[in-house]
Amino acid sequence: MVARRVLKYAILGLLRKDDKSGYDMTSDFKQAIGQFWSAKHSQIYTELKKLLEEELISSYIELSGEKLEKKMYTLTEKGKEDLHTWLLTQDDHLETEKDVFALRLYFLKDIPSADLLALFENQLNLRTDKLNMLQEQFAYYFGEENPAEDLDADELGHYFVLTKALSREENYIHWLMESMDIIRQRQLGE
Amino acid sequence: MVARRVLKYAILGLLRKDDKSGYDMTSDFKQAIGQFWSAKHSQIYTELKKLLEEELISSYIELSGEKLEKKMYTLTEKGKEDLHTWLLTQDDHLETEKDVFALRLYFLKDIPSADLLALFENQLNLRTDKLNMLQEQFAYYFGEENPAEDLDADELGHYFVLTKALSREENYIHWLMESMDIIRQRQLGE
C-alpha cells in the first residue's frame, strides 16, 4: 500500500537537524512520530544502504565505548534538496486509511450483542491506554498550561504531531463509546 | 505493514450475505468500506485464487449478457467458520496508523509559514470534499433524521462504518483549522 518511497523521506526528515544512526531512527519510530510512520530496523538498514548509493546521505563511524561502531548518517546537499522538495509537495488525493477494527465491524451482522460489546470493550481499553500515554508525553514536553503560539519553530512539528495524535485518539474513543451506547440501547429492545 | 492476511478476511466478509464476483468486490472497496480497507483488482483476483485452493470459497459461472462470464464466489462451511473466528478475534495491540501529512508536518522546521499554510489549505480542501461525500452517503442511506437504535441488524455495520468515517473526517478538519490558527497567530508575532 501507501505512497511512494515514504520511508526514504522519513529517513531524510529524521536527519534534518542531527546526524543519526539506523538504531537511532528505529528508536525515533517508537516515539511521537511513530504514531504516523514507522518501520522495522530491517527495512531501515536496507533503505539507508540505498540512500547512500543514491548519494542523498553520507556516513561515518562513531565509536560507542571501545569496539562498538555506530554508523552515523548525514544529509548531503542533494539529500537536503530532495527532502525540501518533498516537504512542499501537495497530495492530490487521500488514500484509504486502513482500520481493521472498523472492517471487522462492518461484517458483524451475525455476531450477538454481547460479543460485539466485548470487542468494543477491548478496543476501548487499548485506545484508552494509548491516550494516557500520549497525554503523559504531551504534559512532559509542553507542560500542563496552554503553550500554542509561543513555541520554538523547532518544537512546532513535535507539537502538531502530538496534538494530532491526541485528537485522533480522543475522537476514536468518543465514537467507540457512542457506538456502545447504541448497541446497549438495541439490546434493551431485543 | 499491516496485520496478517486482512484481505483474505475482507473478502470472506464481503461474501457473508451474497455471492459476489471479483469485480463486485473491487466495486465494494470504492464504497463505504473502502474508507477502512481496500485492494486493487489484481490483488483481489490472486487472493480469490488462493482462497479457492484453500477451499474457503467455491465458484460458479454466471452469464452477463451472452458471452461475458462473471465468476461468482460463495463461502464454504469452512470459510464461514474461519470468518466467524476472525470476527471475534480481539487485537492485542494497536498498529501505527500511517499518515503522510502528519509525517511531513513533523519535519517542517525550515518551511516558511506561508508554504505551511498552503499545505494545510490543500489538506483541508481534500478533507472537506471527502466529508461532503460522506455526508451525502449518510443522508442517502440513513436519512436526515436520527436513525440509531431502530436499524436492521443488517444495516448496523454500514451505519457504524459511515459514522466512524464521518467522525474521523470531522476530527481531522477540526485539528487542521486549529493548527492553522496557531500558525497564523505565530505569523503575527514574526
Add this chain to the structure above:
DNA sequence: ATCAAACATGTCATTGTTTACATGTTTGAT
C-alpha cells in the same frame, strides 16, 4: 563478577501491495 536489557548492525525469505500489461464484452448516450 554475573547477567539481562538495551545498544547496535546486518541479511534473507516470505508476504503484501501497486502498476503496468493484456484482453474482451455490455450498456447507454448521441
Add this chain to the structure above:
DNA sequence: ATCAAACATGTAAACAATGACATGTTTGAT
C-alpha cells in the same frame, strides 16, 4: 450505428514491509 464508459478477468514485474535468522558490545543492576 458508433463509441466511450463501465463491466469483467487475469498475469507479471517491481516495490514495500515484516519476521526470522545471525552476531556482537555496553550498561547498569544485583
